Amino acid sequence: MSDGNARAPLSRDRVLSAALRIADVDGLQAVTMRRVAADLEVEAMSLYHHVRNKEELLDGLVESVVGEVLTEVGLAEAAASPASGDWHASLRRRCLMARTVMVRHSWAPGLIGSRPTIPAPLYLYFEEILAVLIGGGFTYHLAHQALHSLGSMALGFAQELFNPADSGGQVDEGAAEAELAAMAERLPHLTTMVAAELHDHDEDPLGWCDSQREFEFTLDLLLDGLARHLQTGPVRDRTER
Amino acid sequence: MSDGNARAPLSRDRVLSAALRIADVDGLQAVTMRRVAADLEVEAMSLYHHVRNKEELLDGLVESVVGEVLTEVGLAEAAASPASGDWHASLRRRCLMARTVMVRHSWAPGLIGSRPTIPAPLYLYFEEILAVLIGGGFTYHLAHQALHSLGSMALGFAQELFNPADSGGQVDEGAAEAELAAMAERLPHLTTMVAAELHDHDEDPLGWCDSQREFEFTLDLLLDGLARHLQTGPVRDRTER
DNA sequence: ACCTGAACACCGTTCAAGT
DNA sequence: ACCTGAACACCGTTCAAGT
Numbered sequence A, B: 001m002s003d004g005n006a007r008a009p010l011s012r013d014r015v016l017s018a019a020l021r022i023a024d025v026d027g028l029q030a031v032t033m034r035r036v037a038a039d040l041e042v043e044a045m046s047l048y049h050h051v052r053n054k055e056e057l058l059d060g061l062v063e064s065v066v067g068e069v070l071t072e073v074g075l076a077e078a079a080a081s082p083a084s085g086d087w088h089a090s091l092r093r094r095c096l097m098a099r100t101v102m103v104r105h106s107w108a109p110g111l112i113g114s115r116p117t118i119p120a121p122l123y124l125y126f127e128e129i130l131a132v133l134i135g136g137g138f139t140y141h142l143a144h145q146a147l148h149s150l151g152s153m154a155l156g157f158a159q160e161l162f163n164p165a166d167s168g169g170q171v172d173e174g175a176a177e178a179e180l181a182a183m184a185e186r187l188p189h190l191t192t193m194v195a196a197e198l199h200d201h202d203e204d205p206l207g208w209c210d211s212q213r214e215f216e217f218t219l220d221l222l223l224d225g226l227a228r229h230l231q232t233g234p235v236r237d238r239t240e241r
Numbered sequence C, D: 001a002c003c004t005g006a007a008c009a010c011c012g013t014t015c016a017a018g019t
Helices: A012-026 A033-039 A044-049 A054-079 A087-104 A108-114 A120-135 A140-154 A173-186 A188-200 A205-209 A211-232 B012-026 B033-039 B044-049 B054-079 B087-104 B108-114 B120-135 B140-154 B173-186 B188-200 B205-209 B211-232
Strands: none
Touching (some): A012 A033, A033 A054, A054 A120, A108 B108, A120 A173, A140 A211, A173 A188, A211 B211, B120 B173, B140 B188, B140 B211
């Protein structure tokens, strides 16, 4: 009881965790600059010293949740059978763990999907999944399609990942090159994948990530899987496969 | 040039189509009571004579888009080979057609997902899909799981269909019974499916639609499909399967 | 009956001013 | 440097008043 009062200085972290608590308890629509400030016992305008505007606050919220997925998945993988090459089991654990985090923050999938820009930690998350796929023997091309197909599962039902605006808009090639170089160290598999896919489509560089093709790939995965269930009957126990 | 002026009386349809046009052109965030009114050359408060409030306007927007999916899918099915029993091809056409509609209205999937209540025409759409599945030899149980798995594809990447709030909240059994009776005529397959699933879970009626189970079913469809691609290599041509 | 103007309770954000 | 109060330009919505 020595310093529990309105003594703690405001900080970006304190602002974000207050906003996250409000979203969990009262829903995303309750996350208001004035409300966040009130919960921190401060005036609304004080928030602007730690967050550029509300958009940045929402970005921070998304990054918090993705960060939570990353650490929870990391813990779960560390606890599992160490370093087995079983990509199937690993991906299954990761998606189920991501889902439990998203269920805790049910506003998050919709927010992630509606954000105009992809939150940076998400690339780290997909880099890890990509590493599992490549380690399991996937080509970069098949791994790319797998990323799209699993996208909504890996985030507990979200929107499309690489948003459609990307495929239509013009690309600043110089900036893209620089961005790629910066990514290369921290995201080696993602970088390699993009490079490989771009190489395959150098006649048609815009088509390297065709959302229509990815959609049809996923659709056929599901339809073919359902057809097999129809022929063979339901599988009774996953372990005896 | 006899009556093109501000003569046409306001109506719910005129309000909705103005809102839809604004959403398509300037995005959903531009759909404002004041903006919709301005486009109709009327004061904002006039809208309230044809729409209870903004929530109802958004519901109307969702229903418009779902209606568009229904008619486009209907036309596409009518144009296809008449009355073949090929559920696989029919579902594929339906999902692809739904996607093209959703691409036209890219704000729609997010809006549908964020709506607190399921828009009524959506039941009609899923009734049709269910009819295709049952006609193809699916049990009602497998068809139920298929509906969940295809949910996001059938709507061009949306959120979960039967929202999580349903499974947690308490159910007014009398009201549910009456609702079922009203549905029975127009939605025979959906009604039968719900009844069958409830019968299978009469020990645990709350568990008839377990979103965790549906999630794992879809996840396994995708993972198993990816595993088959990994073993057999990519399929070169769908027609030679 | 349908439409309107003024008003209310909210937003996000700017700006000059405090300490 | 960090925080504040008043103000601005927006929201959705109510209400009494017009025709």
